[in-house]
Amino acid sequence: MAESENIVAETAEKIFADLADAQTINNDKKGAWKAPLWQALTEAGLPLAWVPEDCGGSGASLAEGFSVLSAAGRSALAVPLAETMLAGWLLAQAKISSPDGEMTLIPASPKDRITLNADGSLSGRARGVPFGKAAKHIAVLASGSGGLSIALIEAGKCRIEAGLNLGGDHSDTVTLDKVQSITIKPAPKDFDQSQLMLMGGVARSLQIAGALESMLEISVRYSNERVAFEKKISKFQAVQHNLARLAGESAAALAAATSAADAIANSTAFNDEVFLEAASAKIRCSEAAEKGGAIAHQVHGAIGFTIEHILHRYSLRALAWRDDFGSESFWAVELGKLVAARGADELWPLVASR
Amino acid sequence: MTAALRFDPIRLPPECEKLRKEVRAFLAEEIAAGTFDPHKPNREDTDVPEFSRKVGERGWLGMTWPKKYGGHERSFLERYVVTEEMRVANAPTRRFFVADRQSGPVLLKYAPEHVKMDILPRICRGEVCFAIGMSEPNSGSDLFAAKTRATKTDGGYLINGTKIWTSSAHIADYMIAIFRTSPPTKENRRHGLTQFLVKMKQPGIQVNPIGQITGQYEFNEVVFTDYFVPDDHVLGEIDGAWKQATSELAYERSGPERFLETYYVLTELVRAVGKNPDTRSAEGIGRLVAQLHTMRRMSVSVAGMLQAGKEPVVEASIVKDIGTVWEQQLPHRVRDLAAFVDADATNHETLENQLSFAIKTAPKLTIQGGTTEVLRGIIARGLGLR
Numbered sequence: 222m223a224e225s226e227n228i229v230a231e232t233a234e235k236i237f238a239d240l241a242d243a244q245t246i247n248n249d250k251k252g253a254w255k256a257p258l259w260q261a262l263t264e265a266g267l268p269l270a271w272v273p274e275d276c277g278g279s280g281a282s283l284a285e286g287f288s289v290l291s292a293a294g295r296s297a298l299a300v301p302l303a304e305t306m307l308a309g310w311l312l313a314q315a316k317i318s319s320p321d322g323e324m325t326l327i328p329a330s331p332k333d334r335i336t337l338n339a340d341g342s343l344s345g346r347a348r349g350v351p352f353g354k355a356a357k358h359i360a361v362l363a364s365g366s367g368g369l370s371i372a373l374i375e376a377g378k379c380r381i382e383a384g385l386n387l388g389g390d391h392s393d394t395v396t397l398d399k400v401q402s403i404t405i406k407p408a409p410k411d412f413d414q415s416q417l418m419l420m421g422g423v424a425r426s427l428q429i430a431g432a433l434e435s436m437l438e439i440s441v442r443y444s445n446e447r448v449a450f451e452k453k454i455s456k457f458q459a460v461q462h463n464l465a466r467l468a469g470e471s472a473a474a475l476a477a478a479t480s481a482a483d484a485i486a487n488s489t490a491f492n493d494e495v496f497l498e499a500a501s502a503k504i505r506c507s508e509a510a511e512k513g514g515a516i517a518h519q520v521h522g523a524i525g526f527t528i529e530h531i532l533h534r535y536s537l538r539a540l541a542w543r544d545d546f547g548s549e550s551f552w553a554v555e556l557g558k559l560v561a562a563r564g565a566d567e568l569w570p571l572v573a574s575r
Numbered sequence: 576m577t578a579a580l581r582f583d584p585i586r587l588p589p590e591c592e593k594l595r596k597e598v599r600a601f602l603a604e605e606i607a608a609g610t611f612d613p614h615k616p617n618r619e620d621t622d623v624p625e626f627s628r629k630v631g632e633r634g635w636l637g638m639t640w641p642k643k644y645g646g647h648e649r650s651f652l653e654r655y656v657v658t659e660e661m662r663v664a665n666a667p668t669r670r671f672f673v674a675d676r677q678s679g680p681v682l683l684k685y686a687p688e689h690v691k692m693d694i695l696p697r698i699c700r701g702e703v704c705f706a707i708g709m710s711e712p713n714s715g716s717d718l719f720a721a722k723t724r725a726t727k728t729d730g731g732y733l734i735n736g737t738k739i740w741t742s743s744a745h746i747a748d749y750m751i752a753i754f755r756t757s758p759p760t761k762e763n764r765r766h767g768l769t770q771f772l773v774k775m776k777q778p779g780i781q782v783n784p785i786g787q788i789t790g791q792y793e794f795n796e797v798v799f800t801d802y803f804v805p806d807d808h809v810l811g812e813i814d815g816a817w818k819q820a821t822s823e824l825a826y827e828r829s830g831p832e833r834f835l836e837t838y839y840v841l842t843e844l845v846r847a848v849g850k851n852p853d854t855r856s857a858e859g860i861g862r863l864v865a866q867l868h869t870m871r872r873m874s875v876s877v878a879g880m881l882q883a884g885k886e887p888v889v890e891a892s893i894v895k896d897i898g899t900v901w902e903q904q905l906p907h908r909v910r911d912l913a914a915f916v917d918a919d920a921t922n923h924e925t926l927e928n929q930l931s932f933a934i935k936t937a938p939k940l941t942i943q944g945g946t947t948e949v950l951r952g953i954i955a956r957g958l959g960l961r
Contacts, residue, residue, distance in 0.1 A: 434579065441958050461955035468580065468954050469897045472890065476582035476876060477869040483584035497868055504865035550858060553865065557857030560864055565846035569663050569838075572868055573595070573656075575586055575875075 229281050230288035236261045237296040243531040259300050268305035269319050276318040278309055287482035290424050294431020297534040299390050301325055301352035303424045308360035315371035315406035325356040327395055331418045331547045337365030342399040351545055353381050353393030362417050369408035374400055388538035416491050419499035421546030426478035426502035429510050432539040433471040436517040444520055463516050470513035477505040494574040500552040507549035510539035580890060585879030591656045598660040613665045614925050616839055617932035622746050623667040631701030636675050645696030651882040659831035663838060674698045677827050678705035678751050685810035708738040708752025716949050719765040725754035731806050734799040744782050744795040747775045757814045765817035770810040789935045827944055829877040829891035834870040834898035836940055837933040840909040843926040847916045859912040870898050889957030896950040903940045906933035
């Protein structure tokens, strides 16, 4: 799908350009940029893009929503757009309508579990919950004796211990102690926590790939401006080769993330092939965040290490996003186990499945 | 800023899956018949003419070329599937691979009609082998410093000089080479080289084998002494070979051979660790598979763009850069992960032998067909840095 044909992504890009300019946000110490940005996103129907119209959303396709997340990554967006989209998507799996306002979702890590108690309340602890403090509502995947359920709860009913991720965005610990939900319904038969984590992981992969695109762009621009030893630093072969490697990491992240998004958007079942796509995207994009981000900083020198410069908005968020919904190490182990269980001669057929 | 890099998520069309099954069935038959052993990439005899003819019979050579030249007018994506299946099976493709990938398309674009009618159908039948004459003893990456001369004579040119590192020259029927027809100009140091079709196995050509550190003899020195090339074997513009190089390279740079060269060690590692690997092995394998999958999706994406008539030169160079670096590191990563594998595993000896060969192969992967340094220069130019 070409970007120019995607009116949803174009709308998002326009809002980000107008209201989420990295330099403006970086200069704004009081956070005055947040409210108008969220207002504009809400008016455009983007936070509930993945919620069908009959559940209160705007009913965009998965592919359209994924392209919004790419654009959000390119802007290093620091409001809970991805989280609200994912929460709305999770609720829609059980035909639960989404409320207005910011949402997040739990668990946000494959290691955490929320339990559905016999009395219908929810208990458990979720760590590393993105924008937990900013959320008015939380979408929950909970396991009970009868299987998995999906619930909508008020964030105010939970105990939320604030934390910050590498990028300075909230990454909180959310504790539920017999919380009564607003709505709770059984999850679809084939749904599991792994699918939720991989959906979140693909969202983060797209955001990382977007951030790397921007890091490449601003690094190239800077190298064409900065003069050292009486010439632009872009004319030094060592700098050129570093930027070529950054382009390679950016390209790998872009290819892995968009391929996984395409696989999810066009598959009917969550099979091994989709697992390969989604897990690979999270692994490879996380690796690219490390390698690519290091080069972007190297090209910028000391100025890129300052709080005044915008580079950290991209580089630190890309690093932080590695941790959400299962790190690259976690998914590498899971993918490795899957590959081993299928056996050596089934590896190539899996890789060549698309 | 230049245009953003594109890697559209191409899905292989249904006809590719049908074809893939046919190729796998064919390769399984050939393996069963003893034509080649997929577990032995280090075999000495990499040239199997009979296999080459069978691949031609199946219609898998010149797949994208016009039917009138013996081609099959199929898509780049179908050709992609055949190429990757052959590579993963370690099939003996040496005899036809260069002709099918690279030389045929050059002839299609630049050769006179009667030459095309003569040679292209024979490539499609798997009967002829091509070599590429680029490097010389004093010009490798600096392609346009080539000195081997083509001097105009009655009805053609006389060639004098030496090409080197020429893969398959000892078995090749033809070579496509660049020779100097004029000195470079002050304005353009790339000026003055012309592309020629050279018939091998003729007087005036001497092929001297060069041993490689793997123990194989795949590349050669090729010495030309008053070797005659007729006028109708000039390919393209006199003195203008530099204009013809770039589009050719997009085909050459982004194929599955650019990241699958050492793939076999990964398969064998998965076999050695068994169904229930420890955490270290699982994580290592998971990362390698994720990297492999990403490479392949990038490479398929470039094939899709070529099919759509685009020339993704920068994207293709990126695929070759990170693909060759990956396949170079792969045997070392597999060796790390194999350190604690049960030495009594049934395939342990196979894995050890493969690792030994792959580790010795690894250094060439980032040199052949355009070094990492050259590729990064091309990428940098695409980024607007040069």
